Amino acid sequence: MKKMMRVCGGLAVTLGLVLAAGCTSSPQPTPGSSGVKPSGEVVLWDYYGESTPLKDIVAKFSAEHPEITVKYEAYAYDAISQKFPVAASSAAAPDLATIDMTWIPQYASAGLLADLGSFSGGTLNGQPMQSAYSAGAYSAMQYDGHLVTAMMDFDAYALYYRQDLLQAAGLSVPKTFDDFVDVSAKLAKGEGSKRTQAVLMPPSVFHFAGALAREGGQMLSPDNTKATFNSAEGVQALTNQKRLLDAGGLYWGPDAGDYIAGIADGRVAMFIDGPYMMGVLKSGAADQKGKWGVATTPYSKQPGSYLGGTGLVIPTGARNGTAAWVLAQYILQPENQELLYTKSGAAPATLAGLARPALTEPDPYFGGQTPFAVFKDAMATAVAFPNTSAWAEISKSLNTAVESVYLGKATPADALNTAAQESDAALNG
């Protein structure tokens, strides 16, 4: 009996130690030694959704690289933002994941992203990394002197509009902000949450950032220590948004689900969003083919939008980083970057991808227009979010501020001041 107890006790202690040891270890993936061909399993997490091009790309990849098995896992955008940080530095991490570029500073500063320099040797598909991307993109891929992500697509916002509805109402595409308010008021029917043919107004920081840029305001001070979005320009930007919502907008709360529902049933006649919505429209509102157009977001002072995108990252907990990099490079090849555009409408991030012919072809869904030209312009005047690890918290504060103004619970000045206070605390805490 006593012996059995001692064995049990020993087992318990050992188990406890093993488990406790797991708490503190944070393995770094090591690049395979040169000469050994990368193989094995690569777990890929993708947040693209139904119109993802990655499934097709992975299928092609598996045919060309039979020695690497790709385990593809789809996640919703919110779900991945919850699961990834928690899993990234542990053994439950994927090998490769799609991550919103705006999350990069926070993840990199928490030590979740492996240095891609060691996997890539500074090259992408045979080209030096620095010349594969524009200067802006390349600097956005760095954190603290390390290359932490390989950018896959760009995101900048433009105006999508139902040209058939505008024509029927005898209205022309708005160019200035006042036009926009006017047109939306005339086009929308009904009031409040029962509106149809309205402008989609989600209370998100991405839209506020665009409005702020169009007023010439800045998010943070140049040294990233203080919030400046509550300046006069910021208050004006948020006031503008509220004005638009009241005139002809449809409030689309964070819990209202995917936009496509409101687009497909006609409640939304105009919305401001990025190129990937082209893919969403084609798959979710196929019967509206030929009715949509794209134009620069209306502005009074200057054109502007937020600048973001998707980056491919290898988390520090990845078990097979070498094979993951092989897959990442394949995804970033020019033909596959083109597939990104044709399948889901997203704008390629690599220079080679941007030069592909498909991007300059007219699109029948958009009545023969070449929508990509509009997004290219938007990217030229787009402003990236500040590169600070406190951005996640600032973004949450701003989301709450915008939400409270849209719901009529606070004035723009008050809401932005509260958010500024919270942000300053996060920046300096």
Place this chain on the structure above:
Amino acid sequence: MPLSTASPASVGTLTMRPHRRRRSLVGLVLVAPVLLVVGVFFYVPAALSLYWSFTKYNGNTPPQFVGLKNYAFVLTDPQTLNAFGHTVVFALLSMTVGPLLGLVSALLLNLPIRGRVWFRNAFFLPVVMPLVVAGTIWKMLLADNGLINQLLGVVGLDHQWLTDPGTALYAIIATSVWQGFGFETVVFLSALQSIPFELYEAARCDGANSWHQFWAVTLPALRPTMVFVFVVGVIGAFQAYDQVYVMTQGGPLRSTETIVFLLVERFHELKLGPASAIAYLLVAVLATLSALQLRLGKEKA
């Protein structure tokens, strides 16, 4: 092996000493697996959590000791205090309305009626469902153009139940009450059916009518059950999470954030220090409530 070490006094005195137990080590072997599981999956994490509540830790770099900073932050942070407030409102409302409905339905079911089982099942069925099912169903029913609004719209009472920060929390509470009051129905019914008939007889002899009988006999007899139901329910309500996750994700405008929801959010933000502090504050509150329940339970021996 054990028999030879048995003390002489125990042999031959089986009928005299009723509770003599001699198998001293077999017992330990039998409880060892349970102790192992509880030790490893409860005590070790609880200790780690306590340690982390005094550190700054993101799960990746080693924890740094920061003393009481997390607790100070958590006790003064408006978001945490709001979440705590929401949770208290949730617990109080659901544990008064719920048991009330349970009591009324139990009284009705206690009457001599037919089909009692059918009605009891109708009330009790939601209780056996996962909370996420109730949350999902009511998310659709309470949607802006959902069934509830279509019915209420006829009299102009339709409202954006889940998207108005002023009503979202109450909508979630209503869902929880719908899901849970059947439990109280069954508990109260069982208690009602065990009240001795003689007590009612005695009261009637004293000239009490049914209303008086209710106050004088029924309610006092139900008191221990009511206390039990309230305290257990409040402890459960304090841990509300599932419905919030499915129905509102803490919004709109953070008006439905509960303590546990906030805890999980901090976990996702890799703020493990404050998250652990929040957890231990919850422990303090619930341990107090549990102790209260034990004390009140003992009173009514």
Place this chain on the structure above:
Amino acid sequence: MGRRGGRPVAYAVLGIWGAAMVVPWLWPVLTSLKQPSDVFTSVLPPTWTLDAYVRVFSLGSFPRYLANSVIVAATVVALNVLLDTMAAYAFAKLDFPFRNVLFGALLVTMMVPSQVNLIPLYRMMIGLHSAIPFLGADTLSGIILPGAVNVFGIFLMRQYFESIPDSILEAARIDGCSEWTILRRIVFPLATPALATLMVFVLLSTWSDFLWPSIISSSEDSRTLPVGLALLAQRNTVSWPETMAGAVVTAVPMALAFSVLQKRFIEGLTAGSVKDA
């Protein structure tokens, strides 16, 4: 007295109330059989269709979630039956060193909310996963292991065992039976009524468990039905039929079990609340 006259009123109230309780079931079931565009426009489906269920089972991975839930529930119930009973018997009928202290240590866990363990337990499971790849985080064992023992179940079984007369056990011991035989031949069979209650109680709490499974699982491989449903419901307001089909699939097993074992369910859930007179 006044009671006879009140009965129609009681029936009326109960009738309306009962109907109100049933509508929140009927409506989702009907919705799951509709096309998405018909959801808010008509009561009965104009065209009955099983599309939503087909989608949920083919694209939505619900077969996997269902299988996982069943495996987890079955394993946890089996483990609890074995381990809880053994321990309860020991605490009730055997004497061993530290018995009261150890029982107290178990009771303490009932007063502490499980959320306090969430985060460290997650990191421990991660550690286990890196040491033994088929255990730990993102595997079913991560859900099963912490739930292998239910202290309230031990408490229940112990109460039951205390009411078994010692004489039976002493008689068996005098006959030369070892404790193991006593356990197998006498204790477990005798405990059957209480075991039934324990099994139902554990089954219900395991099947409905959401918070921990949602944290410990990341890929589809280890998600259980509640987690799958919550993910579906949280983001999918495009296709209510699909979400409702998921809800129906999650609810049906317990509903079926309840309709068959009503009494046991009620006993199981209310155990410990109604003190014996």
